[in-house]
Every structure is written in C-alpha cells, then in structure tokens.
Amino acid sequence: MNKNLKFGIFSLVLSLVVFLLSSGCAKKEKTKPPEVKIPTASFPMGAGRKTPVKVEPTYLSKEIDFQSYVSKYYQLVKAEKFEEAYKMAPTERKARDTLENFAAALKSMPIQSYEVGKPVIKGDLAEVKAVMQLGGMAQGSKWIVTWFFVKDRKRNLWEARKTQSIPVE
Numbered sequence: 001m002n003k004n005l006k007f008g009i010f011s012l013v014l015s016l017v018v019f020l021l022s023s024g025c026a027k028k029e030k031t032k033p034p035e036v037k038i039p040t041a042s043f044p045m046g047a048g049r050k051t052p053v054k055v056e057p058t059y060l061s062k063e064i065d066f067q068s069y070v071s072k073y074y075q076l077v078k079a080e081k082f083e084e085a086y087k088m089a090p091t092e093r094k095a096r097d098t099l100e101n102f103a104a105a106l107k108s109m110p111i112q113s114y115e116v117g118k119p120v121i122k123g124d125l126a127e128v129k130a131v132m133q134l135g136g137m138a139q140g141s142k143w144i145v146t147w148f149f150v151k152d153r154k155r156n157l158w159e160a161r162k163t164q165s166i167p168v169e
Contacts, residue, residue: 052095058088058160060149066119066128069160070147074114074130077106090147092162109138124151126158131168142168 060069069088076085082103086094089102097105117129126149134141145165149158 052092055091055094057091057152058094059152059155059157060160062157066126066147066149066158067116070116070128070130074111074116074132078111078114080107080110082106088160090160090162107136109134109136111135119149124153125149126151144168 060066064072073085073088076082076088083099085106086099086102089097093102111132112135113133115131117131119126119128128147128149130145130147132143132145134143143165145163147163148161150161151157152159
C-alpha cells in the first residue's frame, strides 16, 4: 500500500473516532426519566385555598400496595378520621385544601359505600379507580375517582399525586 493511501485511511479512522467521542455516541449518558402525564381535569371538593401551597409529597410506604392504600384512605374517611385521612390524601389535594376544608367537604358528602379496583401500572404511573356512593348534600350520587400515583425514582417510592373525580350518570 502506498503511503498516501495509508495516511488517508488513518485520517479517516481518526476523524471517525473524534466524531463519535464528541457526539456522545461512545459514552453513556444518564437519561432523564420520561415526563409522566396525568390528566388535568378534576372536580375539586371543598372551598380550598385560593392559591395552592407547597406541601411535602404523600409517599406510600413500601409495605402497602396501591389498592390497600386507597381502601385504607376511604375507611378512614368513612369513619370520620379526617386527620389521618388527610395525611394520606394526594399531594395536590393537601396543597389546595386545609385540614379544616378537607374535613368539612367530606362531612357534607359522607361516603356511604365504596369499591376499590385493581391498579393499572404503566411505567412510572399507576392508576387506581374507586367507585363511591355518597350521602348528605350529594345523597345517592355515584362518583368514579381515579387515583394517580407517580414513581419517585430518587427515593424509590410511589407518590399519591392527585385524584380525578367524575360523576356517574
């Protein structure tokens, strides 16, 4: 092989290596987890705060599954143990409602019965649907409430992020 051809091949290989290194193809980069999209439509209960406040996220302990968590929440609400239920309420609910507003709203529309479905998990998002039969001001009305749980990868815990409520016709 002649010197010019060897030099040309060497230059081409060297250029290719430099290109790969500078473009990031040869190194592993940490990828950011995909953004979890949660529906935004919701029917808030209670008077709530005029402006949501920053609160600590509501995390599930590793000892409880989604269905049991939601069931325990509704058991507490039905037993009118509002302070304990408030601690389990989704992060967005606590950000918009004080304990007093939360309790007042739930007292005015007590849960007569509820049924909690099985979770549907898609990556970093889990959904649990519950069907509630209400009393009080909402006597006889039936609601489907979807709980949204989001995985916090840093803590390796699931956060009860928000609920979405829809009346059943």
